[in-house]
Amino acid sequence: MWGKVVHVLVITVFTVLLAFPFYWMVITSFKQNVDLYTMENNPFVFNAKPTLDHLKFLFTETRFVRWLANTTFVGIVVVAITLVLAVPAAYSLARLSGRWGERLGIAIFLTYLVPQTLLFIPLSRVVAYLGLQDSLWALILVYPSFTVPFSIWLLMGFFKSIPKELEDAAMVDGLTRFGAFAKMVIPISTSGILTVVIFTFTLVTQEFVYALTFISSESNQMIGTGIPIFLVRGDVYYWGALMAACLIASLPIAFLYNLFLDRFIAGFTVGAVK
Amino acid sequence: MAVVETRSLTKVFKEGELGAVNSVNLETREGEFLVFLGPSGSGKTTLLRMIAGLETPTSGEILIGGRVVNDLSPRDRRIAMVFQSYALYPHLSVYKNIAFPLKAQRVKKDLHKQKVEWAASLLGIGALLDRKPRELSGGERQRVALARAIVREPAVFLLDEPLSNLDAKLRASAREELERFHRRVGTTTIYVTHDQVEAMAMGDRVLVLNKGVVHQLGTPTEVYDNPADTFVATFLGSPPMNLAELSDVIVGFRPEHFRPVSSVNGEAVAFRFKVENIEYLGSEWIVSGTPASGKLGGQKVFSRLNSAQDLSLGGTYDFAVPQCELKFFDRSTEKRVEPKVVSWQ
Amino acid sequence: MAIARARIKSVGAAQSPLLGATMFTPAVLYILLLVAGPFSLAFLYAFSDARIGNTEMHYVGLENFRSILKSPSFRMAIRNSFIFTICSQIVVIVGANILAIALEKTFRGRGFIRFLILLPWVAPIALGAIGWKWILDSIYSVISWVLVALHFYKPFNAPMWLGEPHLAIASVLLVHSWRLMPFSTVILLAGRTAIPKDIPEAAAVDGAGFWRTQFQIIIPMMRPILSVAVLFGLIFTFTDMTVVYILTAGGPFDSTQTLPSLAFAMGIQGSDLAAGAAISLFLVPLLIIIAYFMLRVAHRAEVN
Numbered sequence: 001m002w003g004k005v006v007h008v009l010v011i012t013v014f015t016v017l018l019a020f021p022f023y024w025m026v027i028t029s030f031k032q033n034v035d036l037y038t039m040e041n042n043p044f045v046f047n048a049k050p051t052l053d054h055l056k057f058l059f060t061e062t063r064f065v066r067w068l069a070n071t072t073f074v075g076i077v078v079v080a081i082t083l084v085l086a087v088p089a090a091y092s093l094a095r096l097s098g099r100w101g102e103r104l105g106i107a108i109f110l111t112y113l114v115p116q117t118l119l120f121i122p123l124s125r126v127v128a129y130l131g132l133q134d135s136l137w138a139l140i141l142v143y144p145s146f147t148v149p150f151s152i153w154l155l156m157g158f159f160k161s162i163p164k165e166l167e168d169a170a171m172v173d174g175l176t177r178f179g180a181f182a183k184m185v186i187p188i189s190t191s192g193i194l195t196v197v198i199f200t201f202t203l204v205t206q207e208f209v210y211a212l213t214f215i216s217s218e219s220n221q222m223i224g225t226g227i228p229i230f231l232v233r234g235d236v237y238y239w240g241a242l243m244a245a246c247l248i249a250s251l252p253i254a255f256l257y258n259l260f261l262d263r264f265i266a267g268f269t270v271g272a273v274k
Numbered sequence: 275m276a277v278v279e280t281r282s283l284t285k286v287f288k289e290g291e292l293g294a295v296n297s298v299n300l301e302t303r304e305g306e307f308l309v310f311l312g313p314s315g316s317g318k319t320t321l322l323r324m325i326a327g328l329e330t331p332t333s334g335e336i337l338i339g340g341r342v343v344n345d346l347s348p349r350d351r352r353i354a355m356v357f358q359s360y361a362l363y364p365h366l367s368v369y370k371n372i373a374f375p376l377k378a379q380r381v382k383k384d385l386h387k388q389k390v391e392w393a394a395s396l397l398g399i400g401a402l403l404d405r406k407p408r409e410l411s412g413g414e415r416q417r418v419a420l421a422r423a424i425v426r427e428p429a430v431f432l433l434d435e436p437l438s439n440l441d442a443k444l445r446a447s448a449r450e451e452l453e454r455f456h457r458r459v460g461t462t463t464i465y466v467t468h469d470q471v472e473a474m475a476m477g478d479r480v481l482v483l484n485k486g487v488v489h490q491l492g493t494p495t496e497v498y499d500n501p502a503d504t505f506v507a508t509f510l511g512s513p514p515m516n517l518a519e520l521s522d523v524i525v526g527f528r529p530e531h532f533r534p535v536s537s538v539n540g541e542a543v544a545f546r547f548k549v550e551n552i553e554y555l556g557s558e559w560i561v562s563g564t565p566a567s568g569k570l571g572g573q574k575v576f577s578r579l580n581s582a583q584d585l586s587l588g589g590t591y592d593f594a595v596p597q598c599e600l601k602f603f604d605r606s607t608e609k610r611v612e613p614k615v616v617s618w619q
Numbered sequence: 620m621a622i623a624r625a626r627i628k629s630v631g632a633a634q635s636p637l638l639g640a641t642m643f644t645p646a647v648l649y650i651l652l653l654v655a656g657p658f659s660l661a662f663l664y665a666f667s668d669a670r671i672g673n674t675e676m677h678y679v680g681l682e683n684f685r686s687i688l689k690s691p692s693f694r695m696a697i698r699n700s701f702i703f704t705i706c707s708q709i710v711v712i713v714g715a716n717i718l719a720i721a722l723e724k725t726f727r728g729r730g731f732i733r734f735l736i737l738l739p740w741v742a743p744i745a746l747g748a749i750g751w752k753w754i755l756d757s758i759y760s761v762i763s764w765v766l767v768a769l770h771f772y773k774p775f776n777a778p779m780w781l782g783e784p785h786l787a788i789a790s791v792l793l794v795h796s797w798r799l800m801p802f803s804t805v806i807l808l809a810g811r812t813a814i815p816k817d818i819p820e821a822a823a824v825d826g827a828g829f830w831r832t833q834f835q836i837i838i839p840m841m842r843p844i845l846s847v848a849v850l851f852g853l854i855f856t857f858t859d860m861t862v863v864y865i866l867t868a869g870g871p872f873d874s875t876q877t878l879p880s881l882a883f884a885m886g887i888q889g890s891d892l893a894a895g896a897a898i899s900l901f902l903v904p905l906l907i908i909i910a911y912f913m914l915r916v917a918h919r920a921e922v923n
Contacts (some may be wrong), residue, residue, distance in 0.1 A: 091647035115858030117879035122660030145653035250742035361821035416806035
């Protein structure tokens with residue numbers, strides 16, 4: 001019995017601590033400004049009627065929708081580039097057994113450890129040199145540098161779990177190795193590929209450093225940078241709209257992430273848990 | 275005083291459904307090797323786990339050494355258990371594996387070495403003390419698991435199908451080792467298995483279970499020669515006992531008692547037998563076929579013979595079963611009844 | 620059948636190495652260009668006088684390093700980088716273990732709870748950080764309101780969570796831990812469920828209670844997974860600039876500055892690319908150490 005009480009307590013405390021900011025976002029998004037900015041008011045209740053004003057403001061008087069569009073655009077193109085590069089690479093590395101494949105796999109894994117906060121300074125110069133400053137194409141060019149290693153990693157584990165006999169059977173039936181890959185392996189890898197799509201997209205939306213460094217104008221912002229920086233006019237934070245924006249940007253990603261969580265964990269723990 | 279006793283022990287996992295274990299009563303005898311035998315899903319493992327304290331009973335009592343232990347945790351029951359996978363701690367050396375129960379029971383550190391070495395020598399693994407489990411063979415792992423179990427000098431050993439993870443060849447020698455170990459140590463042991471050969475070979479007594487219900491508890495001789503019902507009769511013995519449904523009774527006879535007429539003496543029931551399949555197993559023949567006529571006509575019957583050289587596929591021969599080897603079972607309850615007079619035609 | 624097999628061998632053997640190379644070369648080239656390239660450039664800039672807006676660049680030797688090593692903000696930044704990383708990691712590992720134990724058993728609503736628990740990690744870093752900025756606001760902080768209501772503070776006298784150096788450091792630590800907790804929990808939970816069920820049962824039969832089983836059996840068995848969670852956690856925190864940038868912009872008075880945030884402040888905001896590059900290079904030693912340990916964990920897993 002004791003055990004049960006402690007169990008419930010632990011779960012409750014942690015859940016509250018971790019999810020509270022999002023709950024707070026919800027409340028703030030719908031509270032009238034008078035309510036928000038009166039210190040005496042109990043912040044946990046609605047002292048004035050809930051309002052949709054902040055949402056209206058967000059969608060009509062800020063570039064929020066444009067930022068959503070930007071992020072979606074960059075996301076889609078980067079996902080495409082990532083798939084084209086990572087799927088064949090992961091397959092060849094998964095099937096190329098022996099030291100070659102292992103070594104390359106490890107090397108690719110190590111590049112994931114090189115952080116944006118190290119590369120952003122030289123890359124800012126490169127971007128300027130290419131004339132891509134303040135352009136979404138700068139991000140489209142640079143983002144695959146971290147989405148591709150991560151995706152190769154995820155997919156390697158996935159491909160390794162497909163039995164070789166499948167491709168052997170296809171080749172006995174007359175397909176070339178590449179044909180076996182294209183016609184046999186890819187069609188049955190939809191869940192692995194879907195996982196890569198989802199995670200690449202979330203990596204794109206979460207990225208901050210490059211988006212902050214390369215993009216300067218308000219209309220070209222991504223979600224992750226536009227919201228914290230441009231929903232502030234002068235020194236004034238539009239908290240109601242800010243919190244609403246955060247919610248709208250975060251929740252869909254959270255849903256998708258949850259669906260594919262097991263794959264994500266497998267990607268990270270490949271090799272450590274056998 | 276029985277070492278282990280259960281009274282009306284029941285375990286129901288899902289409300290409204292049949293229990294995994296249904297009102298089981300048993301009493302072990304001092305120092306015996308008791309086998310829980312049954313097919314998968316028969317409740318034998320659940321029963322063992324309840325005795326160990328790893329599963330809480332829905333109702334009924336468990337007694338170890340005369341005390342009711344229902345509310346005691348496994349550590350307080352003076353039991354030791356060997357799991358199907360042996361459950362050796364992979365990050366600890368063999369020595370530390372064996373010493374772990376001592377550590378957990380807060381036995382004085384200076385006594386550890388002595389006890390571990392005693393247990394290790396009992397199982398002949400003194401040389402392996404520094405190794406890690408992953409470096410050991412299947413048989414060696416079993417011995418380490420046993421050493422870890424015995425080091426606590428428990429009142430009863432519980433073994434959950436420890437031989438099923440070994441390959442066939444290894445199984446025979448591991449089984450023999452277990453038997454030798456039991457004779458040396460003499461602790462009451464409960465052994466769970468689905469393999470009736472193991473049960474017969476190793477058990478002092480066999481508890482035959484199906485669907486959570488005890489069908490029979492007896493020595494190997496008793497359960498084999500005097501099965502309590504058709505389930506026990508057909509579960510033990512390979513091929514299983516031949517069963518024939520007659521007007522108001524089920525009659526059974528074992529394949530080894532169904533032989534050519536010439537080798538049967540005394541009062542016997544005769545059949546015209548058409549041979550349809552002959553299997554040569556090296557040490558014996560398994561012949562199956564159908565009786566040519568009568569109440570058994572068309573039903574598949576097995577025979578075990580030392581020699582089948584005179585038989586050929588498709589041929590019809592005179593076979594017989596000694597009258598005294600016939601077993602009779604009630605048609606509705608399937609339980610064993612006194613011999614009756616039946617007509618075979 | 621033998622003919623078919625021979626055919627596979629010739630087709631496979633002849634095509635595989637070449638085909639394999641063709642299939643992974645584009646990815647490898649891309650990564651080389653966009654990771655190795657800039658990485659080397661970082662070294663180049665650190666030894667130069669590059670500035671934003673200036674196309675020229677000259678070699679200046681160790682000048683950049685000399686000046687930043689003398690700067691107090693730099694020393695603060697290095698100190699903070701380590702404090703934030705190590706302290707948050709400790710908090711996270713202990714918390715994640717506890718939470719993982721609690722989440723092991725299935726219970727009603729576990730899926731929903733898991734969704735809620737994951738939010739800090741899944742939401743874009745900047746957005747979570749700005750959520751906290753509102754919660755820690757100097758005037759309207761809900762935490763302040765609660766403390767005032769409980770009479771711990773007089774109205775209008777609540778602390779400035781992001782404005783007072785020690786509190787600011789604590790706040791940054793809090794947000795880092797908050798963000799990392801779900802990631803570690805989920806990984807540790809995977810590690811725990813990978814442990815066969817009969818091991819803790821054997822420990823129970825052997826007489827081990829809850830704590831002994833955790834510390835002497837379960838957690839040692841989780842070592843590879845623990846290492847993975849810790850190593851990644853260290854990297855994510857050590858190389859992050861977003862939390863600091865959003866919450867405090869390094870202030871007050873550089874007291875929450877970290878290596879990455881200082882590199883950004885000097886390199887981009889201050890236009891001194893060379894100094895920024897030099898500062899960010901100080902991330903490299905720790906990255907190398909972590910990479911080494913990661914390889915060791917992977918190697919050990921192979922061996923077992």
